[in-house]
Amino acid sequence: MRYKRPVSVCNETASDLAGEIVAALSAASIVFKQENEYSQRLLKKAEQIYEITAKEDRIHRAITYTTIDACGGEARKFYGSSGYKDELVWAATWLFFATGNHTFLDYATTNFAAAADDETTTYKGIFYWNNKLAANAVLFTRLRFFRDLGFPYENGLALSTNMIDQLMCSYLSKQNFNRTPGGLILLSPGTGGPLQFAATASFLSKLYNDYLTLFRRSSWNCTNDGFSLEMLQSFSTSQINYILGDNPRKMSYMVGFGDHYPTHVHHRTASIPWDGQYHSCAEGDRWLHSQDQNPSVLLGAMVAGPDQFDDFSDEREKTWFTEPSIAGNAGLVAALIAHHDPPRSSASNGPNLGLDIMGIFEKVHLNS
Template sequence: MEDGNSRNPPVDLKGGFYDSGNNIKFSFPTAYTVTLLSWSVIEYHEKFDDINELDHVKDIIKWGTDYLLKASVRSNSTKEPVTLYSQVAKAKKCHSFESFLLLWTYVLNFVTFGFSQVGSTGNGTNPFTDLSCWEKPEDMSYPRPVFACDGTTAADLAGEVVAALSAASIVFRDEKDYSNELVQAAESLYVAATKKGQTTYTSVKACGGEASRVYNSSGFQDELVWGGTWLFFATGNTTFLEYAALNFSAAIKQQDPKEQGVFYWNNKVVATGILLTRLRFFRDLGFPFEIGFKAASDMTEAMICSYLSDKHFHKSPGGLIVLMPDGSPPIQYAATASFLTKLYSDYLELGLQSSVTCGKDGFSLQTMRSFSTSQVRYILGENPMKMSYLVGFGKKYPTHVHHRAASIPKDGKKYSCLEGEQWKVKKEPNPNTLFGAMVAGPDKSDKFSDDRTKPWFTEPTIASNAGLVAALIATHDPPGPNLGIDQERIFSSIHLTPPAP
């Protein structure tokens, strides 16, 4: 409740989302989460409404955008840069020797004063940080510093925040004042982000030096074309689309080769390709956008074919697509692949196309949808471990989730950092069930360890959960005879006449 007070002058950074099992707030994955949730609502709001979840998901989106508005501060002067707050709370872990000294200090305090005084060191300050302290969020006593960026140089963070505010403005179009506030903030930030001197937010130590340990950004061009595309949808201003279309090929080249075909918090290329292809299908604007549209369409078809064939990406023995074999557990990437494939199949059907073709390979809409559904079913329990990776769903799911609040009992007692360690290493299940959280999941061989001390298996993140929400709603049966997708809502601000054939 005091987040931001450590700044001089203080800023109001209450709100937002903690990430993973930690008590840290990162703006980069928060913005990605808001963008993806908003996109799923724009496309499938009819399905959300049918299961009485539309108001709920909109509340979650608004909680995120309210925070992002606070975290992207515009100056009254057009010459002053936009300030972006990238992180609240320190993430840096202590080095082993430092950890030993801290632990020894705590032990001495315990011997001298008992656990009641263990919350601080002898000089009255708490040396722990979020990643070195296992403590409930309501019991936090360590400092929560704020990390700030220049929106002109931190182009990737700025681009993602632009995407989030722009996409959410379409979700809240019926709330005109709020929607306009989101659009105005996005436009101001985008103008700053597309000036010269751009770099990634994690390459600037004071901005994202610590975030680089967990959310390191490998480039900024994908976020700028992603943000520009969403800002075009929000405003209808072709200046933003022109930037996105003309720089799309540059974004393809800048992406990490190991991430080609992967949609997640660090790579928006394939998702932007889907959006530009949507424009080409239903609002082809011709010159000067066609070159970018064609590149996007070609890449999208190749990506979908790579998901469905076994020539590029392999699948685990249980059928889970493995998009980054040397990366983290694959289910977060499988979830977004499921979403994009199902969404693209709906676009094809709306355009009266029955298949996707890449060279000699051809895949029907049914094949695309079967793939999407298979990935969701795997996540929900149809896998070799017979384990649902969605906490609280099914007969068997993870009970040792790597999450501070879930693992420490709600017993009216305050546990210090040192005391909290006992709950981290306990073999018993968590006393609190983290309903609805998708954990990191199994490895590429379908193996999974339900162990709180192994976060690479049991830690949930807001970004991966957003991907699951998108996949679940995309593969959910529509309420009526149609596809349950809104073809026109995303175009509601676009009042251009397509060129004559």
């Protein structure tokens, strides 16, 4: 298709976007640590961007990327940003793991509570592109459980563990979040696209379940209830199974998986046949409104998902049912990887959950 592809240039501050970039580069430097030169390039660039962003925060010039039209105006109605503090904490946390520099951990733990105070009620406890706090709390808890740094970090890290304990309780108690009759958790009812939130809930709960298993903690208490690891594992698995077809419609919401999946996905490339011609957006409308199945299978894409009654309409024009997104699929892939538990080796004397527990702490040492 031929249509405008505007490029946004952020000449002024865009703290949330910069924080995301820093976190991604820092995490990638850990993943590619065996390729030392490349890993160091990633880390150097992450530190450079972080220094600019942290300076803006110190002098109170930090703002979101969607504040300025030239930077994020085009994205505002699709990916509007509600704040930047969680992204700066996210960036500092990953930089700490990548470098072992306690300056970054100081910033992250000091500012975590302030970021939590700014968390919007609608998306409280939800891990998605606009909110990193729940995932950050899981990372902090991992640090507290397996590489406890003690004073002066204990209180800040304990706050994170308490937050995650309460979040897991809210997943299981059914008091904070509603569910569809078929069992899909509705973390943000009324906003559409429930599967992306259920996928990240499955991801975080599986990670936390693994941490508790390795930490030899079999259960924990909430305000009025107690929960076991088996209950947490069951919840985590149920959300992925729902997405993949264990639901009232027996519909796999991952395109190409199973025998029954959406065939009218709201996606230009999948719905417009390749005929050797380039078509404008206006010309593409005939395929948008077509009743024909997509000529191309968008293999692996997770659509937005059903409504609160488990109903789903496989119609291309109804984006709240059939539109996939990279952000949504990222959570699904993370959850699927988390649920892949490699078989235990004969030499293992404990659970093998596919976690390299200490690998992320290679650069982390007690502060002297």
